[in-house]
Amino acid sequence: MKKIYRLEDLDCATCAMKMEDAVRKLEGVEGASVNFMAQKMIVDIKDDSDENSVRKAIAKACRRVEPDCKVIG
Amino acid sequence: MTKKQLILLIRIAASSVLLLASWAFKLQGPLGLAAYLAAYAIAGWNVVWGALLNIFHGQVFDEKFLMTVATAGAMGLGDYKEAVAVMVFYQIGEWFESIALGKSRKSIASLMDIRPDEAVVLRDGQERAVDPSQVEVGETLIVKPGEKIPLDGVIIEGSTSVNTAALTGESLPLDRGPSDRVVSGSINLTSVIRMRAETNFAQSTVSRILELTENAAQRKARIEGFITRFSRWYTPIVVLAAVLLATIAPLFFAQSWGKWINRALIFLVVSCPCALVVSVPLSFFGGIGGASHKGILIKGAGYLELLSRIKTAVFDKTGTLTKGVFEVVAIHPQARSEAELLDLAALAEANSSHPIAQSILRAHEGHIDKSRISSVKEMAGQGVEAIVDGRRLYVGNSRLMESVGASWRPCHHEGTVIHVSEGKEYLGHIVISDTIKQEAREAIAQLKSLGVERTVMLTGDSDEVGQSVGKAIGIDIVASRLMPQDKVSRIESLISKDAPLCFVGDGINDAPVLSRADVGIAMGDLGSDAAIEAADVVLMDDNLMKLPQAIRLARKTMRIVRQNIVFALSVKALVLVLGSLGFATMWLAVFADVGVLVLAILNAMRALR
Numbered sequence: 001m002k003k004i005y006r007l008e009d010l011d012c013a014t015c016a017m018k019m020e021d022a023v024r025k026l027e028g029v030e031g032a033s034v035n036f037m038a039q040k041m042i043v044d045i046k047d048d049s050d051e052n053s054v055r056k057a058i059a060k061a062c063r064r065v066e067p068d069c070k071v072i073g
Numbered sequence: 074m075t076k077k078q079l080i081l082l083i084r085i086a087a088s089s090v091l092l093l094a095s096w097a098f099k100l101q102g103p104l105g106l107a108a109y110l111a112a113y114a115i116a117g118w119n120v121v122w123g124a125l126l127n128i129f130h131g132q133v134f135d136e137k138f139l140m141t142v143a144t145a146g147a148m149g150l151g152d153y154k155e156a157v158a159v160m161v162f163y164q165i166g167e168w169f170e171s172i173a174l175g176k177s178r179k180s181i182a183s184l185m186d187i188r189p190d191e192a193v194v195l196r197d198g199q200e201r202a203v204d205p206s207q208v209e210v211g212e213t214l215i216v217k218p219g220e221k222i223p224l225d226g227v228i229i230e231g232s233t234s235v236n237t238a239a240l241t242g243e244s245l246p247l248d249r250g251p252s253d254r255v256v257s258g259s260i261n262l263t264s265v266i267r268m269r270a271e272t273n274f275a276q277s278t279v280s281r282i283l284e285l286t287e288n289a290a291q292r293k294a295r296i297e298g299f300i301t302r303f304s305r306w307y308t309p310i311v312v313l314a315a316v317l318l319a320t321i322a323p324l325f326f327a328q329s330w331g332k333w334i335n336r337a338l339i340f341l342v343v344s345c346p347c348a349l350v351v352s353v354p355l356s357f358f359g360g361i362g363g364a365s366h367k368g369i370l371i372k373g374a375g376y377l378e379l380l381s382r383i384k385t386a387v388f389d390k391t392g393t394l395t396k397g398v399f400e401v402v403a404i405h406p407q408a409r410s411e412a413e414l415l416d417l418a419a420l421a422e423a424n425s426s427h428p429i430a431q432s433i434l435r436a437h438e439g440h441i442d443k444s445r446i447s448s449v450k451e452m453a454g455q456g457v458e459a460i461v462d463g464r465r466l467y468v469g470n471s472r473l474m475e476s477v478g479a480s481w482r483p484c485h486h487e488g489t490v491i492h493v494s495e496g497k498e499y500l501g502h503i504v505i506s507d508t509i510k511q512e513a514r515e516a517i518a519q520l521k522s523l524g525v526e527r528t529v530m531l532t533g534d535s536d537e538v539g540q541s542v543g544k545a546i547g548i549d550i551v552a553s554r555l556m557p558q559d560k561v562s563r564i565e566s567l568i569s570k571d572a573p574l575c576f577v578g579d580g581i582n583d584a585p586v587l588s589r590a591d592v593g594i595a596m597g598d599l600g601s602d603a604a605i606e607a608a609d610v611v612l613m614d615d616n617l618m619k620l621p622q623a624i625r626l627a628r629k630t631m632r633i634v635r636q637n638i639v640f641a642l643s644v645k646a647l648v649l650v651l652g653s654l655g656f657a658t659m660w661l662a663v664f665a666d667v668g669v670l671v672l673a674i675l676n677a678m679r680a681l682r
Contacts, residue, residue, distance in 0.1 A: 009077070011171055013351040014136065017301060033293075036351070037178060037358035064130045067123070 003051065005041045005058065007034070008070040015066040022061040028054040041071070075175070081168050085161060088116035092157050109153035117144065117160040134308040136345040143341040147659065150331050159342070159659045166667020170351075173674040177355065180681060187239045187258040187279050192223035195267070205257075206274040214268050216261045224257050224270045224277050231266035235259045240282065241613040242368030258282070281605055285370055294374035296634060300353050304346035311649070315340035318653055332655070339652035342662035348641040352673035353634055359680035360630030368613035369623045376609045379592050380627035384572035386525050386620070387564060389586075390532035390539065392579035393596065394546060394617070395507040399428055401436035402508070403486045406501035414501045418493050421459035421468040424449055429489065432505050456491070467494045474499070487538060513546045516617035521547075523624050529567060531560050531586075560586045575610075577620060583607075594620065630680045637673045644669050 010016060016036040023032040023041065028049030034041045045054050059071040074082075095108035117140075124138040132138075140163055147156035192205045195213040205223040208214065213229065216222055222235065232250035237243060237259040246262055249255055255268060258279040274280055319337035322328040357374035364371050371377050391397050406414040419437035422430035423446060434441070450458045455476070456469015467477050468491060474481035479494035481502070488506030492499070517528055529550040532539045539553035552563055564586055568574050576583075576590035579597050584607035587593030595608035597615035605611055612619040648665040651657035 011174065012136070012347070013354065014304065014345065014347055017304070017350060018132070035358075036354050039178070065132070067126060 001045050001047060001051070003043050003045055003055075004073065005043065005055075006072040007039045007041055007062070008072055010034075010036065010039045010066070010069045012066060015069065018065045019062045019069075022065055023058050026054065026057050026061060028057070074172070078168060078171050078175075081164060081171070084115050085164050085168060088112045088157070088161050088164075091115065092154070092161065096154060106153070109157050112157045113144070113148075113153075113160055116157065116164050117141075120160070120163075134312060134344075136347065139308075139312070139341045139344055143338040143659070146334060146338045146341075150335060152335075155659055159663055162660060162663045163342075163667060166663065166671065169671045170667060170674065173671055174351070174355075177359070177674060177678050177681075180678070187221075188283060189221040189223035189257065189279065193217075193220075205277075208270050208274065210270055210273055212270050214270055215265065216268060217265050218261055218263055220261055222255050222257050222259050222261055222268070224272055224274060226255060226268040226271045228253050228255060229267045229269055231264055233264045233266050234262045236262055237614075239366075240278065240368060242366065242619075243614050243616070282365070282370060285372060285605060285611075294357060294378040296378065296638075297353055297357070297374060300346075300349050300638075304350055307346045308344050311340055311344035314649075315344070335659075336652055336655055339657055339659055339662045340649060342659060343645050343648050343652075343665045345666055347666065348670040348673045349638060351670060352637040352641065352677045355674060356630060356634045356637060356677040356680045359677055360626060360633075363681040364623065364626050367619075367622065367626070369619055369626065370605075370611040370613065371623075371627075372609050376592050377627045377630055379573045380575070380610065380624055381631045382573050383525055383575050383592065383624060385527040385529065385567055385569075385574040386520055387529040387531060387567060387574060387576045387590065388548070389560075389576075389578040389583055390530055390534065390542060391507060392615075393577055394513050394530060394542065394548075395509050396615075397507065397579065399432040399489070399505045400508050401432055401503055402488060402506045403484070403504040404501070405484060405504070407499055409500060414493060415503065417461065417466055417495075417500065418468050418491065418503055420446055420461045421449070421457050421466045421493075425451070425457065429491065429505055433491070433503065436503075465496050467496075468492070487541060509542060509545055510615070510617055512616060512618050516620055517547045519618070519621035520624070523621055523628075525624075526572070527567075531555055531563060533557075557582060557585070561589050564589050579615075594623075596620075633676060633680050637676055640676075641669050641673055 013036050016034045019041070020032050020034040023029055023043060028046050030044035030046050032041060032043045043058060045051055062069060062071050091108060091112040095105060095112070100108050120137045121141050124135070124141040127135050127138055140160070144156040144160050147159065189205050191202045192208050193200050193202050193215045194208050195215060200215055208224055214223065214226065218233070228249055228251050230251060232248070234246035234248050235255055236246050237256065239260070240256065240258050257277040315337040318340060319334045322333045323330045354374070357377060360377055361371050361374070371380070388394050404411040404415055415433070415437055418433050419441055422433050423441050423443055445462050447460045447463070452458060452469065452473060455473035456467065459466050459468070467473055467479070470490070471481055471492060474492045474494060477494060478497050479492070479499045481492045481494070481499050484490045484502055484504055486504040486506070488504045491503045491505060493502065494500055520528060527550065528548045529552065530539065530543050530548045531552050533555055534553055536553045539551045543551035555563060560583065564574070564576060568591065573591040575592040575594050576586050577594045577596060578587055579595065587595060587607040592610055593608045594610045594612060596612035596619065610623065612623070644665050648657050648662055652662065
């Protein structure tokens, strides 16, 4: 299942790359791609995992990389 | 300017004033130290704090950490003034970056701003403005002049002209009247229309285009992969080099520590690959955004990259190189006027929906008095028999003529020949043919001048028709009499590793071919479902000149990407060399970091135009 999250205050491209890496490694995530320009993250979540908890894990992983940036949606 | 940017600007100003004051008044001792530390804190507290947080998170080689080490190191060497100045300069760079990035994001967004804000819908006899996503299929919408058409649909009432420039890049307005289709995202120009919504918002052309362009970053270009790998190694290597630089000379050659540590700190400042990491995707995004404004939708940077290197261009014939619409090209009557022959044929075919009948009716233009027709009989695979004004007419192919015993004669014109007879008396024939697009020859010529080595045309038609079209347009290789599955195998035989191939089709019936080609390009029909699904690049109108335009755009974008990479890398390399030899100051290093970044962003924005 593909989900699109908005990334608010995503100002640093290196961080975008690191977020992408961090989210890819999360459990329940098939793949992730951050569009730095559109400030969006497209995440492919495994069908058998709970979207809500994956979403929380994503938000946490992103906060660790770039505390200024918020995951929305 | 956002609030965040304003606060940063104030901090930069306050810190600069404090720095200048303490320098101008030559503050010494504890007072001087306090002033410098305060200036440093005002300018850089979030950098230091971010660096600390990151260490807790196990992230060492990050820009903030490196800046903190570099400036703290400078202070450790007793160079307070320089440490503060470098921090201020760095923040000025960050501020510029933030402004430039925000600006470019905004200009790309406004370029792609085809999203309608609201729809005026007629409910219970009242006009109501609602969000386009609230409108259901079948509801009646009212669109006033100057407004965007919110959903795809059909005009019920009113005639107007619409501007589809935001979708196709074509600025010539189109005239639309009752029962004509209008497409969401186009602008109603002249008068009020009422229309019936035929799609919901999520399925409308506008939504599909937006989704496609905004998610384009999913297919990354090879060069982006290179940047990712490069930046992963670049920072650790430069930091390691800095450590070696700081220690080797003092340890083994008895040099002074301060001098070499200072040089090592310069390394740390330029060890962030930011300029590369930002400017490459930004250039691609700008290129994709600029292209979408011209009616060229590209599904990802990877395709943009391939498009710039196309060596073989393969075309479908019907509907791509030709108009795909049959037209009457010749009327050869036997002892009658052309108009009379066409009139009789049109009357006989008046009730048929067959494409051939339609083309005869279009050529006839005038009013057809259907009361003159008393009976019509379709003869499958042959034509029609019709009684018009009491005369028995046969209109159809040569087999029909044979069966009624009329002495027909063949035609030297290429195309489909429609014979007409009254009983056994042969009246003449009409030739119908698909016509070549006006711009086809010029488009092929431009492709060749752009370095496309082979042009190929695939068609299911006879060799004769294929060769004559190919010759007229200037195509190198013509492959005719192909079934759909033959087209795929033909493409496979043409594909080669180092010469990317594009296939251009109209998106109907050729989905397998589109997906097999390196770059599948669908054109025409304002983004039909099939085309958008199967193709990698969608040309939003059926003008072939869009193809050389797309290649030029892709090349320009790639040129900008390469410029940025070369520029950023060479400036950094230069600073590293100068720094290790002791010729670079930390100021220069900060410029090499953020200054280059801002310049690269500005350069990347050229891809938009």
